[in-house]
Amino acid sequence: MKFGVSIFVTHFSAGPAEIAVEAERLGFESLFVSEHSHIPVDTQFALGGDVPMAYRSMLDPFVALGAAAAVTRTITLGTAICILPQHDPIHCAKAVSTLDQVSGGRIVFGIGAGWNPPEMENHGVAFGNRFKVMRERAEAIRRLWTEDEAEYHGDFVDFSRSWQWPKPLQKPHPPILVAGAGAGVIKRAVGYGDGWMPVIASQWHESMRGKMTPLHELPMMVAEQRQLEEAAGRGRTSITALGLPPTAEFIDALEENGVERMVFGLPHDGREQAFAQLQAYADAISAYRGA
Helix, strand or coil: CEEEEEECCECCCCCHHHHHHHHHHCCCCEEEECCCCCCCCCCCCCCCCCCCHHHHCECCHHHHHHHHHHCCCCCEEEEEEEEHHHCCHHHHHHHHHHHHHHCCCCEEEEEECCCCHHHHHHCCCCHHHHHHHHHHHHHHHHHHHHCCCEEEECCCCEEEEECCCCCCCCCCCCCEEEECCCCCHHHHHHHHCCEEECEEECCCCHHHECCEEEHHHHHHHHHHHHHHHHHHCCCCCEEEEECCCCCHHHHHHHHHCCCCEEEEECCCCCHHHHHHHHHHHHHHHHHHHHC
8 A cells, every 4th residue: 555645735835845755755655635726705615614725725736846846856746636628738748758757757637626616617518518528638638748749629628739849757647536426436437547636534424425435345346347448348447535534444444355556534624733733643653564
């Protein structure tokens, strides 16, 4: 099992460079950052209540990861997640391939379709089209990364035969992890991704349906993932799980289901809080490995 951390980097949180340095020093395999470009005032927050300030204040994920890459050497850096329907695919392909080059091939591209209708629509994307848009943009980005003369002609992405260098340093390209919890997420992850990135809930209520994956349903979803891989004649896709604490019970449960990476959330309300939680996670992992 690989262990990583994720954080909403903001102007009041620990900075991406300093948290990356500390995470690397403590032996974490990866650091992930999140994204919201903006939050319209009429947003209905998915978890109820007011939209937290951190959601309104996130740094640009690619700039943040560039800062982290510049001061680290080994830690994997990724998005958890990039809201891909809100990005121009040509610019996005360039940003991620540039990050992969400057980081020495350490980028993981976690993507999702988004949950906020007015935010999506301010980017010119109808909320009901977001999954189709995400697929086309992911496919187009993959072509730009892997083909010397790439073109794409879809309903939402359309560009003529084009050159785009630099290609990513990783071959064939940085892993694309598809996040989500809805009925079609496994088909998306296997259909055009390299892995699935669920948020796992140990305590379950049906109000969480579509937002998180219940731990007790994980075996069924992994079985679907393996069946779809076999039917598609493709290799094994990965699983990176967020949402659970680093206890032996949960680590063992995820390993039994073939999860390769477990990612723990860090607080975003200040540097001291993030560093203290990072150390607590490192201590828990050390105790687990020692046991």
